[in-house]
Amino acid sequence: MNSLTITIIVIFVTAIIVAYLKATWRDRCLKDMEKFPVILILKDGKAVWGTLELESSGLLLRYSKPHKSGSHFETGFILYRTEYASIKTIYRIPADLDEAQRRRRELRTFSSKSGLLVTVRKTVRNFFAAVRDAIVESMKLLIGQVTPKSSVLSGKEKYVNKMGESFVDYIGNSYDPLLEKLIGKRVVYERFENDAWQEYTGILKNYTKDFIEIINAITPIMLTFPVKPGKSTAMGIAIETKDNHVIITNNRQTPVKLLTSEKPLILQPGENTEITHVENVSVELSEEVDVIFPRSEAIVRHTVD
Known part of the structure; x- marks a missing residue:
């Protein structure tokens, strides 16, 4: 069997594996919040909330009740995987979970991560992520050796290199030895907000090549609600x-900051206030949350005792 035949077989088998992995791969950080109510903030400022349903091709936020939009009612919001770059933040508020959801969160978050099976799976995942560049370089070297001998692969280097990168991308996520040591530990993470770097604390739960997940974090959540005729919640x-x-009433269990009025106003639980008619009501929630950031939006900066 000559080298050209071997190369064609490798490409064919790799294409099949990549197709399967693309059809089944889901981000680990997003999986942690699957079937939980979350708030999705997009980079354009749009906020959507609902129960997260995750598939390999994207995510669906299922609304608690239908929302009227024009002449139809919408029951959910879809964000395709190719649109993940538009995500700014995903929040989960533990205080808003029901008893069953709280137990499931505790099981996923605080259950023991030790054991032979978990250790082996994590080691294998990190191994494939750590050697990603080496595999890609090997693919390039192979193409470099075969191309001069074959008109079939001549000019196809970009295609085959991309296939090699896709193969290792879907085998495992990027491995970061610094972050790996900090999983389960309290850290300080930074976000660039209002033209300055802001620091917040939380526990590093997980990370992938695209996202970072922080739990038990205290960070403000800015939300804007449209004012509709009648009453809405x-x-x-x-x-x-x-x-x-x-008339704005705070039915939450924690204080909220009303940003719509001329001067920010703190509304305690059960309190209400009356303001002149506006098109939108903006509030700031400040309570403990679990949060997922794109790694382009937040960075772990300090360890904490």
């Missing part, structure tokens, strides 16, 4: 229009 914030005024 979202995320525990009740908004009611009355004549030329808007």
